Amino acid sequence: MLGMNSILGTQQKDIIADFKHIIQSVQDACPKTSIVLCAIPPVSRAKKAFQPGFRKIPRVNRKMKKLAKQTGTDYFNYTGFLTDPEGYLKTKYSAGDGYHWNKAAYAKFAEKVEKYDKTLDR
Secondary structure, eight states: OOHHHHTTTSOHHHHHHHHHHHHHHHHHHOTTOOOEEEOOOOOOHHHHHHSGGGGGHHHHHHHHHHHHHHHTOEEEOOGGGTBOTTSSBOGGGBOSSSSSBOHHHHHHHHHHHHHHHHHTTO
């Protein structure tokens, strides 16, 4: 979940290049390691308006999905439960600042991860 902190001040191509470098380094050092790229979660409408860098989230997520295919890694888009119909962070899951999650969001995320983790046991 590295992307959220770099999304504001880093260009999209550099974010993807950083992910690619990390993936390649892990694959070189530990070729049997399973790598899962997780989608960058949505932010609130107000947070996106206040910090326009958050507008890159959907584009970066699409690029990460492609990167996962290119590098033989998995992509996990768990964000459906967090996202309202317009693509913003649902108020009921916000900790109040527009991008951090509350306890309910983390509980739901844990459920999603547990289900997803079991699919990797193929």
